[in-house]
Amino acid sequence: MAADFSFNRLPCHERAEVEITVEGQKIFALEGETVAAAVMHAGLRPTRTTPVSGSGRAPYCMMGVCFDCLMNIDGKPNTQACMTEVREGMVITVQTGAREVSGGDV
């Protein structure tokens, strides 16, 4: 994660903080925000690489229609980060190419 990609937080109303792990690093996010918002705040870029050419991507639409925000969230690969709210203790990693199939805890 690079600080120079991080989105800035404006003065906000009181919100509880939740601790999550992004690419092995512990960060704080605001309760009620999406994983996509949290990783952009953290400056993560790219957030996935494509299964076709391996090129990097990051959240594009933030409303669930582009599928470029797919990440591995709590062991579940290819999860839409812009449609998933953060939870205390969540573990998030970059989605690299095609997903694993046996990794998910079903």
Next chain:
Amino acid sequence: MTESVRLNRGSSDVAVIGGGLVGLCIALGIQRQGQQVTVYDEGDIALRASRGNFGLVWVQGKGDNLPAYTRITRLSAKLWGGLAEDLTQHTGIDIQLQQRGGLFVCLSESELNSRQQMLEKMAAEHPQGYPFDVLDLQQLRELIPEIGPEVAGATWGPEDGHVNPLYLLRALVARFESLGGKLVNAGQVSNIIPKKSQFVLQSEQGEFSCNKVVLTAGLGNKSLGPMVGIDAPVFPNRGQVLIAERVKPFLNYPTGHVRQTVEGTVQCGDSKEDVGFDTGTTTDVLAQIAHRATTMFPLLKDVNLIRSWGALRIMTPDGNPVYQQSEQYPGAYLVTCHSGVTLAAAHAGPIADWIATGIADPAIDLEKFHGSRFQL
């Protein structure tokens, strides 16, 4: 080279009506013999089994009621490697053919037993040999470690395989055109008028003439056949198919219900439903398909589905192909089958040769596929 011919007549040696897998294979084979072929096909939206199928090149169990069908299926499986090579070499399109054997996974002992009995009966009808194997769960697990614990076992067919049916279609178009064949998306051919030594085809976009006409219009053959004196008792049978997102490779062999494509997507199918011309999907059938697939491979449970579709198989009363020349109008032929992927190599080879030259490969027992068998 695509033409949108408007009201001006075009003519060719051979007209093939229907640009699905069957039509394009036949057209390619005839064009290769040096005759000028034109394929007439519909537009973007049409009933097309060739765009909705499962992509199996499948031998095991085919022809359990007609040994000649078993023979042509195995012949086609054998010729498939050559077809794939020719297509890839000349078009640069990798159609992803793999023939490493295939599995039919059974969820219960009784399902496995009845399958074993069917294959044993078929083997008895083929004294030269009919290879297959029956695997219990233990043996199956050695082949596919990811197999689910509730599976009873599987039958193994060493000649089975799979292909990307859409790239196959694309490669067939490209290869056919590279040999000088013509593809005309002129909408439905609505009428065929047999003339003295010719046939005239009528469509929205004009009239076309040809010396020979081959009907490969899938379900459309039912109405086209009688125009050239051939009864085509084809009817639709719906199959619903699911496709899940790309995952890293986990399945080395196609199975009758689940296969992983080269891209990594997982295809699950398929139902057999008698619902007329409805190509829709229904939640309960899709749920059953998903249930079977996840029982076979529990690790698929958290994999996301991307698409589903319904497509219509082109069935005949006994499920076997029809290859037939019109007695009334000898230049007219009808070709239809319900396994057009598997039979692609036979169609592009010996069947096309028969139509082009009039000489039938004795290995094929052509008379067994004549439609007159339904008039008994």
Next chain:
Amino acid sequence: MTGLQQFDLVIIGAGPAGMAAAREAGEAGLNTLILDEQPRAGGQIYRNIGRPILQDRSILGQDYYAGETLLAGLSHVLVTHVANATVWDVTTDNTLSFSVKGISRQVGFKKLLLATGAQERPVPFPGWTLPGVMTCGAAQILLKSSGLTPTGPLVIAGSGPLLLLIACQLIRAGVRIEAIVDTTPTSNYRRALKEIFGAIKGWRYLLKGARMLNEIRRSGVRYYKSATELTAESGSDGNLVSVSFRKGSVHHQLPCKTLLVHQGVIPNTQLGRALELEHQWDEVQQCWKPTLSENGCSSHPDIFIAGDSGGIGGAIVAEIQGRIVAKEIAYQLNQEGAAVIGIDQLRKTLDDQLAIRPFLDHLYRPLDMFLRPQGEIIVCRCEEVTAAEIRGLTQHGCVGPNQTKAFCRSGMGPCQGRQCGATVTALLADELGKSPEEVGYYHIRFPIKPVSLGELAGLSQSDA
């Protein structure tokens, strides 16, 4: 299916259209279920309105907080609102399947209202897939729900009222914008002027537009008008580093870490397409929309559409349409004359609100390079298919998008054609010399949102 919970009306989408319809339906005595995949009601304009996050209310402005009153509609006793509920399937036997946190449920309905809103128009141009390029709407969502503003240097490029709004909101938030690259073609101004009569009727919107332009001017942000040849460029790490464009004969290149793009919004028609409802091409708005009756009924008698998913009109129009449709549905279900009272007045207000549209639609018609891209520009983001490849397939018998889909996988990825569908139709129309209407659209299949195989299997009867 039997034994399912039944509702008089199920509404999909809790934006202004859905919320207004829910209130009206509850008051008319209809047992109503309203589903939205977002964790909180509000839709796009009023996203997160139940729990605004920014301390400074002036940033998002009065139009945002106006949405608070609509939330009341969801608390009527006859209205059930389920959040985080993604609808992925609707069948013609009036059954609907939705997923909440990984578990699917089914319900039955007498009438269905699609109020699924709009999405931003996909804007293919060189580099639009690079990390660092995102839509204006996406930046606004981050602002509304997380109080986040983009990393700089920041450039905003494109065209349309929403672009101006977001620029103003970011300026009010104190964000430094390096430049606004306006791609609105000069010729649009002339075309739009012909619609000035309607525009004057919709003077409130004109005034809003003028105020926004003024706010941007006063802020001192560099503003490039009539820009063309927009390109996003990447550095060695594959992320966005600069944006370039042409204005007149001058080529500009600006360093840039975030590029916000926008070319207007188009109806979200995915559900209606999957239901095979009738759609038509709108040449002025350059998008597909469902064919609707005056009261919002689609080509299926039990399925209604209101708000931006039926054609772009904006938030106020969405709210009014929601009310009209709910009244119509209540009338059909209750057969009480009383239920249609007030519908004429609503229609009149609707006409007034829509008066500005032709002006806006002509003014903000995207530059051709975004509608009909050429060459190696990626059109299908999921499967990485280029414009050249799709154009080329017309040489191999492809006369429609379903054939190109079969041949090159465009539209087969997880977004199911939401990002490439409109473009593929336009490219084929361009190559074949046909209208988009003749070329047609992808055949959209269920599930319209991803659902896992295990979740689907859970609905199978054999499981019970």
